Amino acid sequence: MDIRPECNDDINSIERVIIEAFKNHPHSNQTEHEIVAKLRNDNPLSVSLVAEVNNVIIGHIAFSKVNISGEFIEWYGLAPVSVEPEYQNQGVGSQLILSGLKAIRELNGKGCVLLGEPEYYNRFGFKAFSGLVFKGVPPEYFQSLLLSGDMPNGNVEYHKAFA
Numbered sequence: 001m002d003i004r005p006e007c008n009d010d011i012n013s014i015e016r017v018i019i020e021a022f023k024n025h026p027h028s029n030q031t032e033h034e035i036v037a038k039l040r041n042d043n044p045l046s047v048s049l050v051a052e053v054n055n056v057i058i059g060h061i062a063f064s065k066v067n068i069s070g071e072f073i074e075w076y077g078l079a080p081v082s083v084e085p086e087y088q089n090q091g092v093g094s095q096l097i098l099s100g101l102k103a104i105r106e107l108n109g110k111g112c113v114l115l116g117e118p119e120y121y122n123r124f125g126f127k128a129f130s131g132l133v134f135k136g137v138p139p140e141y142f143q144s145l146l147l148s149g150d151m152p153n154g155n156v157e158y159h160k161a162f163a
């Protein structure tokens with residue numbers, strides 16, 4: 001399996017993988033592919049990686065800038081991450097997350113937030129942190145990973161594509 005940045009020719013395959021991955025997801029309204037398209041069009045898609053097997057895209061991960069207390073302080077949001085159902089539970093998601101975090105570090109990212117199952121994301125070091133607040137969700141599902149510097153405090157806002 002290869003993991004590499006997306007290119008223009010990947011856009012339809014990425015859309016297909018995201019739709020397939022979230023098809024039966026209980027907390028999804030199946031708009032994740034539209035969010036990624038909007039992020040790409042508005043240009044805040046900071047990192048977008050694909051996982052490929054035999055030249056077929058089977059996974060995707062996106063990271064975009066977030067504001068904390070109204071300011072971009074080099075923190076990013078991980079969302080969404082998608083793996084084609086028949087390739088799930090084989091480490092593809094983990095490799096996408098680890099490669100994505102490496103790319104965020106290379107952008108000099110200071111940290112990353114996400115909304116997701118603590119049981120899955122704790123293994124990458126993500127933890128709920130009471131100082132970083134994302135309104136409207138149970139706090140244990142909003143998790144942060146500090147990459148450098150001090151942990152900031154404040155309300156976190158994603159790009160308007162997530163609205």
Ligand SMILES: CC(C)(COP(=O)(O)OP(=O)(O)OC[C@H]1O[C@@H](n2cnc3c(N)ncnc32)[C@H](O)[C@@H]1OP(=O)(O)O)[C@@H](O)C(=O)NCCC(=O)NCCS
Nearest residue numbers: 021022080081082083088089090091092093094117119120
């Ligand atoms: C979540 C997802 C990206 C994980 O990718 P993956 O390649 O299947 O996961 P990995 O093979 O890296 O890891 C498998 C492990 O994660 C666990 N896991 C997967 N999804 C999980 C979830 N939603 N909640 C808790 N644990 C989960 C598996 O139980 C397995 O645990 P184990 O290592 O203890 O056996 C993938 O399952 C997916 O695309 N799901 C649908 C879309 C989604 O929910 N995206 C995340 C929200 S943005």
